[in-house]
Amino acid sequence: MNMYNKAALAGVTTLLLCACGAEDNQESGTGVSKAVAGSTAALAFQNGNFVLLDDHRIVSYLLPEDAVAQLNDTYSIPDAETIFPEGEERLYIGSEFGVTILDIDADGKFTFIGEARHLASCDPVITDNSTMYVTLRVTNGCNRTTGRNSLNIYDIEDPAYPVQLSALELSNPYGLAKLTIQTQNETDNETQQEQLWVCTDDGLTKVDVTDPAAPEVVTSYPEILCNDIIIHSANDALLTGNGEVSLIDLSSGTPVIMGTIEKGD
Amino acid sequence: MQASRLLPYTVFSLLSSIVLGSLWLTRPDHSLWQLLGFYPDRILWLPFSDHLLSLLIVPWLLSLVISIQPRVNTLYALASITALSLAGEILQVSMVGMTFDIFDCVAILFGAALTASIFRAQLTSNNSTHRKITLALATTFTIPFQFACDYRYCSDDKPEYCDRIIWLSWDEIRTDIVPEYGDTMTLTRPGKLLSDSAELIVVDRYTGFHLFDTSDKQNPLRIAYVPLHGVTDVTTDGNSLYANAYNDIVILPIAPLRNRTFNPGDERRIQDQITFPPYTLIGDSNFYDIRPADRDRLENGDYGVAISREFSNGDIVEYGAYTYVAEPEDPEEDSGEEAESEVPESSAPTGPIEVEGWN
Numbered sequence: 001m002n003m004y005n006k007a008a009l010a011g012v013t014t015l016l017l018c019a020c021g022a023e024d025n026q027e028s029g030t031g032v033s034k035a036v037a038g039s040t041a042a043l044a045f046q047n048g049n050f051v052l053l054d055d056h057r058i059v060s061y062l063l064p065e066d067a068v069a070q071l072n073d074t075y076s077i078p079d080a081e082t083i084f085p086e087g088e089e090r091l092y093i094g095s096e097f098g099v100t101i102l103d104i105d106a107d108g109k110f111t112f113i114g115e116a117r118h119l120a121s122c123d124p125v126i127t128d129n130s131t132m133y134v135t136l137r138v139t140n141g142c143n144r145t146t147g148r149n150s151l152n153i154y155d156i157e158d159p160a161y162p163v164q165l166s167a168l169e170l171s172n173p174y175g176l177a178k179l180t181i182q183t184q185n186e187t188d189n190e191t192q193q194e195q196l197w198v199c200t201d202d203g204l205t206k207v208d209v210t211d212p213a214a215p216e217v218v219t220s221y222p223e224i225l226c227n228d229i230i231i232h233s234a235n236d237a238l239l240t241g242n243g244e245v246s247l248i249d250l251s252s253g254t255p256v257i258m259g260t261i262e263k264g265d
Numbered sequence: 266m267q268a269s270r271l272l273p274y275t276v277f278s279l280l281s282s283i284v285l286g287s288l289w290l291t292r293p294d295h296s297l298w299q300l301l302g303f304y305p306d307r308i309l310w311l312p313f314s315d316h317l318l319s320l321l322i323v324p325w326l327l328s329l330v331i332s333i334q335p336r337v338n339t340l341y342a343l344a345s346i347t348a349l350s351l352a353g354e355i356l357q358v359s360m361v362g363m364t365f366d367i368f369d370c371v372a373i374l375f376g377a378a379l380t381a382s383i384f385r386a387q388l389t390s391n392n393s394t395h396r397k398i399t400l401a402l403a404t405t406f407t408i409p410f411q412f413a414c415d416y417r418y419c420s421d422d423k424p425e426y427c428d429r430i431i432w433l434s435w436d437e438i439r440t441d442i443v444p445e446y447g448d449t450m451t452l453t454r455p456g457k458l459l460s461d462s463a464e465l466i467v468v469d470r471y472t473g474f475h476l477f478d479t480s481d482k483q484n485p486l487r488i489a490y491v492p493l494h495g496v497t498d499v500t501t502d503g504n505s506l507y508a509n510a511y512n513d514i515v516i517l518p519i520a521p522l523r524n525r526t527f528n529p530g531d532e533r534r535i536q537d538q539i540t541f542p543p544y545t546l547i548g549d550s551n552f553y554d555i556r557p558a559d560r561d562r563l564e565n566g567d568y569g570v571a572i573s574r575e576f577s578n579g580d581i582v583e584y585g586a587y588t589y590v591a592e593p594e595d596p597e598e599d600s601g602e603e604a605e606s607e608v609p610e611s612s613a614p615t616g617p618i619e620v621e622g623w624n
Contacts (some may be wrong), residue, residue, distance in 0.1 A: 035461045
């Protein structure tokens with residue numbers, strides 16, 4: 001390995017990586033206290049409220065330790081399946097018909113911010129600052145007749161009016177997570193590559209979304225099947241699916257399975 | 266057309282409505298519905314519903330025959346239909362899947378007598394040519410109707426035709442949580458994840474969740490297994506874990522789970538907050554092959570949650586996942602072992618997510 005490659009490798013750092021915006025280099029030992037869930041989560045804790053999806057609506061609770069649980073608010077969202085919390089109060093709800101963007105205040109009240117409608121399909125969503133990534137699939141109870149299989153990318157600079165930037169056809173995409181890799185080139189200029197790792201029927205798929213208007217499939221790994229992925233950092237990611245959980249390292253650009261917890265383990 | 270000519274059609278239409286309504290309400294497994302390709306989803310137990318159709322068969326078929334051929338020999342038709350219906354009922358003594366019931370015979374005779382008394386003025390006995398037509402029509406319609414009814418429906422008296430339901434009662438579901446520490450339990454239905462760089466929670470769908478120490482990525486170490494009926498998702502506020510558990514929300518402090526000081530009852534359960542019909546995991550809203558007692562539990566939701574259903578053909582749905590007992594393609598090559606194929610849940614082709622319809 002030459003010096004430049006070593007320098008590039010050493011310079012690999014990760015920024016916002018995982019489905020819930022966890023930062024890199026979290027201290028070990030914090031455990032699930034600062035844990036994150038995958039993009040298919042249907043529960044969340046946001047702005048002091050416990051939030052869950054229940055029968056075509058989202059519900060917020062205040063659950064004080066020594067007092068009666070309090071149902072704060074409900075908001076109707078037909079066929080909602082996933083919750084993605086971002087920041088202090090933002091919630092992105094993936095449903096069969098689109099993504100609903102809500103804010104939740106400290107009292108648990110929901111405020112509608114915006115909505116991105118799409119053809120009836122299902123449905124995880126993640127965001128990274130001003131960009132929203134949504135996977136749409138049509139199998140397994142989702143809409144087979146009018147739906148589509150794709151990764152849709154939206155500009156949410158103004159979350160009240162999400163603007164679709166692109167749609168990339170994928171094979172039944174499901175859970176997804178984002179990884180930002182910064183490298184230094186020979187002239188010490190920093191370059192940044194935005195990678196989206198998506199669980200598809202073709203296996204774990206790496207998509208280059210550096211230009212969100214023109215996403216490109218880099219490669220798929222058919223031997224790695226998954227439903228959902230969590231990325232803490234380039235060398236700390238998890239996959240679930242195919243009856244097992246895998247701990248993987250993405251720092252080389254290729255997923256390397258470090259350990260697995262299999263059904264029956 | 267004279268009013269008298271319309272009378273048979275009117276009577277036939279009226280009786281048809283009553284017969285079809287009775288079939289819909291009391292015979293969801295009737296061959297007619299199978300032929301039409303749709304199935305009423307439950308049985309309504311009306312007074313005398315077991316014998317209602319037997320009572321109606323003679324007047325209904327007679328009105329049908331007269332509607333087709335007004336010049337039919339009505340007296341002969343009545344006698345033929347009654348005799349054929351009785352013969353069909355009696356033949357069911359020796360037929361698999363059919364049930365002979367003496368009260369059905371009584372109902373047939375009663376229906377015939379009632380018809381004769383009401384329409385005695387119209388009952389005629391004409392020439393032999395019409396008798397042949399009459400007999401042909403009576404036979405054509407009576408025999409299929411008599412044997413179209415599949416009596417292999419489930420009831421308290423015929424539990425052998427019922428699907429077997431396995432229940433978790435509310436007491437079992439809401440029992441105090443007793444974690445198992447160390448590497449004692451195995452992962453059964455891996456589901457959603459909650460993780461940080463050093464710890465990982467893996468939901469074992471509908472039965473509990475596992476807490477792993479993942480500080481050594483190559484050797485994840487199970488710290489504890491937390492049994493929790495109905496869980497499919499877990500989140501955290503940093504101090505506690507929040508989980509769904511069928512209809513309930515359950516909150517567990519994290520620190521005692523880590524340091525093995527969690528006491529049964531340390532969890533907090535907020536009951537009846539989440540919509541989770543008790544039939545969700547058995548995946549089929551058709552209740553007509555379910556024992557009335559189980560059906561009542563499914564409809565009322567006051568007993569618990571049905572976690573498994575074994576169909577009469579051997580297929581099983583457990584926690585929303587189907588296992589089909591495949592028919593061997595070539596009996597000569599059949600080794601005698603049942604071939605089973607597990608079909609993942611409807612919303613999770615490659616493994617562990619959710620059952621469509623609830624989440």
